[in-house]
Amino acid sequence: MKFGPVAVSEAEGTVLAHSAKLQDSRLAKGRLLSADDIFALQAAGIIEVVVARLEPGDLLEDEAAARIANAIDRDHLTFSEAATGRINVHAAVDGLFVASRSVVDRLNRIDPAITLACLADHVPVRAGDMVATIKIIPLAVAGRLVTQAAAVLQGEEAFRVKPFAAHRVALIATMLPSLKPSVMEKTCRTLEDRLRLSASTLVCEIRVVHTAPAVASAISEARRDADMIIIFGASAVADADDVIPAAIRLAGGRVDHVGMPVDPGNLLVLGQVGDLPVIGAPGCARSPKENGFGWILNRILAGERPGSEDITGLGVGGLLMEIPTRPLPRALTGLQEKPVSVSIVLLAAGKASRMGAAGRHKLLAEFDGVPLIRRSAQAALGAGAGRIIVVTGHRQDEIRAALAGLDVITAENPDYATGMASSLVCGLNAVATDADGVLIMLADMPWVTAQDLKALTAAFKAERGQTIIRAVSDGKRGNPVILPRSTFEAVRQLQGDIGARHIIESAGLPVIDVDIGPAAHLDLDTPEAILAAGGILKG
Numbered sequence: 205m206k207f208g209p210v211a212v213s214e215a216e217g218t219v220l221a222h223s224a225k226l227q228d229s230r231l232a233k234g235r236l237l238s239a240d241d242i243f244a245l246q247a248a249g250i251i252e253v254v255v256a257r258l259e260p261g262d263l264l265e266d267e268a269a270a271r272i273a274n275a276i277d278r279d280h281l282t283f284s285e286a287a288t289g290r291i292n293v294h295a296a297v298d299g300l301f302v303a304s305r306s307v308v309d310r311l312n313r314i315d316p317a318i319t320l321a322c323l324a325d326h327v328p329v330r331a332g333d334m335v336a337t338i339k340i341i342p343l344a345v346a347g348r349l350v351t352q353a354a355a356v357l358q359g360e361e362a363f364r365v366k367p368f369a370a371h372r373v374a375l376i377a378t379m380l381p382s383l384k385p386s387v388m389e390k391t392c393r394t395l396e397d398r399l400r401l402s403a404s405t406l407v408c409e410i411r412v413v414h415t416a417p418a419v420a421s422a423i424s425e426a427r428r429d430a431d432m433i434i435i436f437g438a439s440a441v442a443d444a445d446d447v448i449p450a451a452i453r454l455a456g457g458r459v460d461h462v463g464m465p466v467d468p469g470n471l472l473v474l475g476q477v478g479d480l481p482v483i484g485a486p487g488c489a490r491s492p493k494e495n496g497f498g499w500i501l502n503r504i505l506a507g508e509r510p511g512s513e514d515i516t517g518l519g520v521g522g523l524l525m526e527i528p529t530r531p532l533p534r535a536l537t538g539l540q541e542k543p544v545s546v547s548i549v550l551l552a553a554g555k556a557s558r559m560g561a562a563g564r565h566k567l568l569a570e571f572d573g574v575p576l577i578r579r580s581a582q583a584a585l586g587a588g589a590g591r592i593i594v595v596t597g598h599r600q601d602e603i604r605a606a607l608a609g610l611d612v613i614t615a616e617n618p619d620y621a622t623g624m625a626s627s628l629v630c631g632l633n634a635v636a637t638d639a640d641g642v643l644i645m646l647a648d649m650p651w652v653t654a655q656d657l658k659a660l661t662a663a664f665k666a667e668r669g670q671t672i673i674r675a676v677s678d679g680k681r682g683n684p685v686i687l688p689r690s691t692f693e694a695v696r697q698l699q700g701d702i703g704a705r706h707i708i709e710s711a712g713l714p715v716i717d718v719d720i721g722p723a724a725h726l727d728l729d730t731p732e733a734i735l736a737a738g739g740i741l742k743g
Contacts, residue, residue, distance in 0.1 A: 205344045206257045212245045218255035219343045224248075234265065234288060234343055236257045256343040265340040268350045272318065272338050280365040283337070284700075289340035292700055293322075295329040295365045298401055300506035301324055301710055303363040310329040311356045317345045322363050324521075328401060328502050329365060335704045336363055337699065366506040368402030373407055373434060374426035378414035378447065380438035391436055391490045398498060401709075402505040414438045419451030423675065427576055428631035432504060440487055441594040448473050448484035457482060459514045465519035471497020474515065474706055481509065483662050494524055494712020512686030524712070546661050546686060547639040548584045550612075551632030552577050552647035553620035565599055566728055568606060571650050575606040576728070576739065580647045584638030585611060586654025589661055590639060594647075595631040597621075616650035623701025632695050637714045640669035642692070644704060645684040650737060652684065663718050675724040676717040682724030686715065 207221065216235050222233045226248045231241060237255070245253065258264075263271070266286035271656040273283050273291045280299065284292040293591055295301065295610065303325045311320050323334035329335055356362075359597075375395060377388050388411065390500065396406050407429050412418040417434065426433050437448050441462065445562055449459045457477030464472045468491075473484025481504050488498035500517065503510045567577040574582075584592045596603045597620025617630040635642050641664055643657065656675070664673045664686045673686035687704060694707045708715060728734045731741055 205262050205342065205346075206733045207254075207342070208655075209252050209254050210257075212242055212251055212253055215245075215253055215255055216242050218257045220742055221256055221343060224250060224253060231245065236264070251695045258344050259346075261338070261347040263347050263350055264344050265342065266511075268340045268345045268347075269338050269631070270278055271350050272320075272357065273355035274351050277361065277364065280367055289343075290340045292334050293336040294548055295333045295335050295363060297367045298330050298403075299328070299365045299367040300326060300337050300502050300508075301329045301365050303365065304361060306362045307356065307362040307729050311362065312354050314352050314356070315345070315349045316442055316735075317341050318349060320362065326503065328368075328710060330401070330706065330709065333482075334700060334702060366508070367427075368404075368502075368505045370403040370405070371431040371505060372407045372429060372621065373399060373404055373432045374430035376419060376422045376426060376433060376435045377409065377411050378436070378438045379411055380414050383438040387490065388436075393463070394490060394492050395434065398501060399505075404500075404505060414447055416447050416450040416454055419447060420454035423451060423455040423457070423482065427477055427480050431480065431503040433477070433480055434501075435473075435484045436490070437484065441473055442483060449475065452477060452482055452484075461515050464496050464500075464515045464522075465523065466496030466499065466522035468493070468524060469499070469522075472496055472500065472515075474500060474510065477489065478733060490522060492712075494715050496522070496524075540562060544640045544665040545636065545638060545642045546589045546643055546664060547591040547593065547635035548587065548589050548643045548645055548657070549635065550584055550592065550594045550645050550647050550669065551624065551627050551631065552579055552580075552603055553595045553617045553627045553630075554624070555598045555621065564731065564741045565602065565735060567647055568602060568742050569734045570742060571739050575742075576650055577647050578597065578606050578610065579650060580645065580652070581607055581610050581612050583654045583657060584643075584645060587643075587657035587661060589643065589657070591634075591636045593631050593634045595620075595634075596625045597627065622699075624703050625698035625700055628698060628704065629696050639689065641688045643684055643686045646727055648725065648728045649683060649726060650728065650739070651726055652720070652722070654722060656720040660684060660712065660718050663716055664688075667714070669715065670713070672713050672715045674708065674715055675720045676718050677719060677722050677724040679717070679719075679730060680725065681717070682720075683727070696740070 216239055218237055220231055220235045220237055223233045226244050237521050269286045269289050269291045280296045282294045282296050301323050303322050308320055319339045410422045412422045435448050441448055444462045449462055452459050452475040455477050456473050459475040461474045468488030471486040475482045485497050488495040501511055568575050571579055588725045594612050594614050596614050597617045613633050615630050615634040619626040660673050669688050675682050675684050689713050691707050
C-alpha cells in the first residue's frame with residue numbers, strides 16, 4: 205500500500221484516508237473512490253486528497269479484520285461486523301475469560317498494522333461483555349501478514365470464555381466466642397452473592413466449634429449433597445497443620461496448597477475430599493471486594509482445578525490493595541478528613557434512533573413546559589454536588605440552547621455515534637480533578653429528582669467514597685450510579701455501545717443499592733413512552 209496526497213483527477217480506485225466534506229454530504233474515511241466520487245469532489249472545489257493506493261495482494265481494513273476474526277474458535281463468543289478495520293468480540297455466556305499472553309503477543313508482533321487487545325487472563329464476564337477487539341491500523345494491509353496472523357490463531361488458542369457451571373455449595377463455618385453471629389450471617393450473604401453469576405446455590409450451612417474433628421465431621425456430612433465445600437474459620441490459618449487443613453486430612457482428603465501470593469487472600473487453603481474441591485477461605489472472603497479467594501472460586505466454577513503451580517504463579521498482579529498499616533490517632537495527626545466530592549456527568553449525546561425519522565429529539569420533549577434535558581440538568585444542580593457536566597453530541601446546538609442560563613459545563617463528544625462508552629469517557633475527562641466519584645446520569649429519565657440524587661450522594665459520602673452506589677427499584681438495578689475514583693481508569697478503557705455494568709460487577713468493590721422507586725427504571729426511548737409519561741414532543 206502506498207499512502208499520500210494525490211490529485212483528485214488521479215484518485216479513482218484509491219481509498220480515501222480522511223473524510224471529505226462535499227456540498228451536501230460527506231465521503232467517509234476508508235471509502236473506495238469511484239468515478240462519481242471524483243466528480244463530486246471536483247464539484248466541491250477539492251483538488252487534492254490523501255489516499256491509500258492498494259498494491260497487489262493488499263486487503264482493505266475490514267476484509268483483513270474479518271479474515272483474522274474467522275480464524276478464532278467461535279465457541280461461546282460473538283463477533284461484531286467489521287467497521288473501520290475493527291471487529292469487537294463479546295462473551296456469549298456468563299463465564300471466565302482466559303487468555304494466552306504468548307499467543308496474543310505473537311500475533312501483535314507480526315506487524316504494527318495488526319493488533320489484538322483483550323481482557324486480562326482469568327476475568328469473570330457476563331454474556332454480552334466485550335472481551336477482545338481486533339483492529340487493523342492502516343486502511344489496508346498486505347495479505348501475507350493477514351495470513352500469518354490467521355495461522356497464529358488457528359495454531360493455538362489466543363483466548364476463550366469458559367462457561368460457568370452451576371454448583372451446589374456447602375458452607376462450613378467454625379465458631380469461637382469472639383466471633384459475632386452477625387459476621388457469620390454476613391459471610392453467608394456475601395458468599396451467595398459471589399455464587400450468583402454462575403447460578404450456583406448454597407445448599408447448606410453447617411456451624412461447628414473450631415476444632416479439626418468437628419470440621420472433619422461437617423465435611424463428611426456436607427459432601428453428601430454438595431459439589432464443593434467452602435470452610436470459613438473463626439480464626440485465621442497459621443500453619444499447614446492448623447484446624448482447617450488438619451480437618452481436610454482427617455475427613456480422608458488431601459491438602460494441595462496452604463497460602464497464596466495474593467493480598468488480600470494470603471491465608472487460603474485448597475484441597476479436596478474425594479472428587480470434591482474444598483476451599484479454606486481467608487478472612488478477606490467475608491468481604492465482597494476482589495481478593496484471592498474469588499480468583500480461585502471462579503476457576504473452579506468454570507471447570508478448572510487449580511493446583512500449586514497455578515496458585516504460586518499469581519504473584520505478579522497479586523497485590524490487589526495497599527496493605528493496611530495502623531493509622532495514627534486523628535488527634536495526633538493534626539489533619540482533618542477531606543470532604544468527599546462528587547461530580548455529575550449527564551449523558552445527552554445519543555442519536556435516539558428509536559424516535560423515528562420525524563426529526564423529534566426526545567431530550568427536547570417538554571414536561572410541564574420544560575425540555576427534558578433542562579429538567580434533568582436542574583435535578584442534577586439541585587443535588588448539591590460539585591461540577592455538573594452535560595455530554596453533548598447529536599443536535600448539540602439545540603441541547604445547549606435548552607440549557608441556557610444553567611450553571612453546567614457542556615462537553616462535546618465528537619465520537620457520540622460510536623456508542624455510550626465514548627460519552628462516558630468524554631464526561632469523565634471533564635470532571636473535577638479532585639473528584640472522589642462521578643455520578644453517571646442518563647438525561648432521558650424524567651422522574652429522577654434532586655432528592656433521589658441527594659440520597660445517592662449521601663450514601664457515597666457515608667462510605668467515604670470507596671463504594672459503588674446504584675439506584676434500584678424493588679431490588680431491580682437501574683440508574684443513576686456513582687463510581688468511585690478507583691474505577692476511573694477502567695471507564696477510560698471502555699469502547700463501543702456499552703456502559704459501566706461490567707466495571708460495577710468486576711471491580712471487586714462493595715455495591716450499595718439505594719431504592720429510589722420506579723424512577724430508577726423509567727427512561728424514554730420512543731415517542732409512545734414520552735407521551736405515556738406525560739411529555740409533549742417538539743419538532
